[in-house]
Amino acid sequence: xxxxxxxxLLGRLSSAKAQETTHRLIDFxxxxxxxxxxxxxxxxxxxxxxxxxxxxxxxxxxxxxVIVVGGDGSMLGAARSMVDYQVPLLGVNRGRLGFLTDxxxxxxESKVMGVxxxxxxxxxxxxxxxxxxxxxxxxxxxxxxxxxxLHPGRHLRMIEFxxxxxxxxxxxxxxxxxxVTTPTxxxxxxxxxxxxxxxxxxxAIGIVPLNAHSLxxxxxxVSGGSEIYLLLSDALVTIMQVxxxxxxxxxxxxxxxxxxxxxxxxxxxIHPSDHNYYETCRRKLDWSKHISHKRHKGKK
Numbered sequence: 001x002x003x004x005x006x007x008x009l010l011g012r013l014s015s016a017k018a019q020e021t022t023h024r025l026i027d028f029x030x031x032x033x034x035x036x037x038x039x040x041x042x043x044x045x046x047x048x049x050x051x052x053x054x055x056x057x058x059x060x061x062x063x064x065x066v067i068v069v070g071g072d073g074s075m076l077g078a079a080r081s082m083v084d085y086q087v088p089l090l091g092v093n094r095g096r097l098g099f100l101t102d103x104x105x106x107x108x109e110s111k112v113m114g115v116x117x118x119x120x121x122x123x124x125x126x127x128x129x130x131x132x133x134x135x136x137x138x139x140x141x142x143x144x145x146x147x148x149x150l151h152p153g154r155h156l157r158m159i160e161f162x163x164x165x166x167x168x169x170x171x172x173x174x175x176x177x178x179x180v181t182t183p184t185x186x187x188x189x190x191x192x193x194x195x196x197x198x199x200x201x202x203x204a205i206g207i208v209p210l211n212a213h214s215l216x217x218x219x220x221x222v223s224g225g226s227e228i229y230l231l232l233s234d235a236l237v238t239i240m241q242v243x244x245x246x247x248x249x250x251x252x253x254x255x256x257x258x259x260x261x262x263x264x265x266x267x268x269x270i271h272p273s274d275h276n277y278y279e280t281c282r283r284k285l286d287w288s289k290h291i292s293h294k295r296h297k298g299k300k
Contacts, residue, residue, distance in 0.1 A: 008063030060085030071095015146185030151177035
């Protein structure tokens with residue numbers, strides 16, 4: 001197991017509880033003789049000028065582990081900013097759902113100590129990269145750990161596009177948009193759209209229509225090595241958007257092309273040693289317990 005001696009901290013500290021948690025985490029790490037660096041944002045919010053701080057590049061080049069304090073949105077932002085530095089991420093949950101942030105605030109000392117001592121699970125997740133093309137010219141690009149979503153922006157109207165997978169035509173669709181999701185993102189927006197849950201270890205990409213104008217339009221799953229291409233209809237009259245993880249938005253026009261494929265650089269996530277994907281699903285998605293538990297609970 002890799003040892004972590006240089007730890008960076010990222011996160012959105014919008015609440016007093018998140019700030020308190022981050023203070024605790026910094027103090028704990030310093031007591032373990034770990035070199036700690038924090039983001040400009042955290043330094044300004046906490047007034048912790050006793051700790052070296054800087055921008056994303058500073059964090060990425062001075063850390064062999066980054067701990068993210070916040071919710072899944074904070075983790076998604078950290079994934080996009082840290083993936084090219086090949087720095088693994090560990091999450092402390094100060095958000096609402098927390099599929100990607102494993103450690104609860106009450107467990108900081110014990111769980112983080114376990115990671116520092118080499119008692120952890122490491123797993124690789126792939127990300128998606130998106131590029132927008134107009135008349136053969138690259139207009140914009142972006143990365144996503146969860147999903148790439150084509151949607152009509154502020155306008156409540158259907159859009160029309162053609163879908164290609166590995167240059168093979170799949171269908172022409174009229175809908176509110178399309179979600180292209182990684183296995184990581186299958187528990188996020190794609191789940192709300194009726195997409196399948198995919199285990200994070202799968203090398204697969206989900207394609208989930210948004211309110212398609214057809215009863216036969218269903219989610220499909222393709223190889224993780226596939227390249228997906230969306231050609232927007234030239235008959236459209238509205239400016240649309242492509243969202244990366246619901247946080248980065250790119251405007252697209254009629255007749256634009258959107259290419260989506262697996263990013264070459266993968267992300268490494270660190271989990272406490274007792275992490276269990278299915279147990280996380282049970283807690284976060286309110287799945288049922290064992291039948292025997294229900295029986296015992298119902299007894300007088």
